[in-house]
Amino acid sequence: DQQVKQNSPSLSVQEGRISILNCDYTNSMFDYFLWYKKYPAEGPTFLISISSIKDKNEDGRFTVFLNKSAKHLSLHIVPSQPGDSAVYFCAAGAQKLVFGQGTRLTINP
Amino acid sequence: EAEVAQSPRYKITEKSQAVAFWCDPISGHATLYWYRQILGQGPELLVQFQDESVVDDSQLPKDRFSAERLKGVDSTLKIQPAELGDSAMYLCASSFRRDGTEAFFGQGTRLTVV
Structure with missing residues (x-):
């Protein structure tokens, strides 16, 4: 039973355009959500988080949106840069984190 | 900048042998986690410590895996x-x-069992 799902294994975006990564969850008890970025052979790097009492959190080029009724969150990166190419994991938690399978984002010059 | 330290970075071991990984968390962090990530999947929690106490080891295969954090610091x-x-x-x-x-x-330990 996968509680956190990232249905797109990969995404390719032109440099300068918007990247939108999606994540769905099933457990309504989750009360905080995070996005991590991972380069090969490295550990995940924390990007941005949002608690269940908010529907949007912004940090520079990164914005996370939370739709609790749809149990859906998304990460927007604008403008996308080549250095954003990595695997992105969403995670949801209530005392512990449950991760999605990841989406590989490729930014094309 | 403070970071989570792990060693070794890479480990190759033969099946049936014993292997150990070490982690030094960021100073002052009371909560420590061990995750396992299989290629193509997201990290899966193995064990969670609060200080020196285990608070969740429900996904740890206890017949072969063990974890400790004796002084509530490294693990x-x-x-x-x-x-x-x-x-x-x-x-x-x-x-x-x-x-x-x-x-x-941390940067993780890549384990290969041959």
Whole structure:
């Protein structure tokens, strides 16, 4: 039973355009959500988080949106840069984190 | 900048041998996690410590895996005996928050069992 799902294994975006990564969850008890970025052979790097009492959190080029009724969150990166190419994991938690399978984002010059 | 330290970065071991990983969390972080990440999947929690106490080890295969955090600071994860299916990236993370938000990860140990 996968509680956190990232249905797109990969995404390719032109440099300068918007990247939108999606994540769905099933457990309504989750009360905080995070996005991590991972380069090969490295550990995940924390990007941005949002608690269940908010529907949007912004940090520079990164914005996370939370739709609790749809149990859906998304990460927007604008403008996308080549250095954003990595695997992105969403995670949801209530005392512990449950991760999605990841989406590989490729930014094309 | 403070970071979670893990060693070794890479480990190759033969099946049935014992292997151990070490993690030093960010200073002051009471919560420590061990995750396992199989290629193509997201990290899966193995064990969670709050200070020196285990608060969740429901996904830890206790017949072969053990974890300890004796003084509530650094931690070791051991596998004995290792099996081919244990090949994965083992990630340690720590958080200053008890609810685990904003957990920071180390670079991981890539284990290959041959």
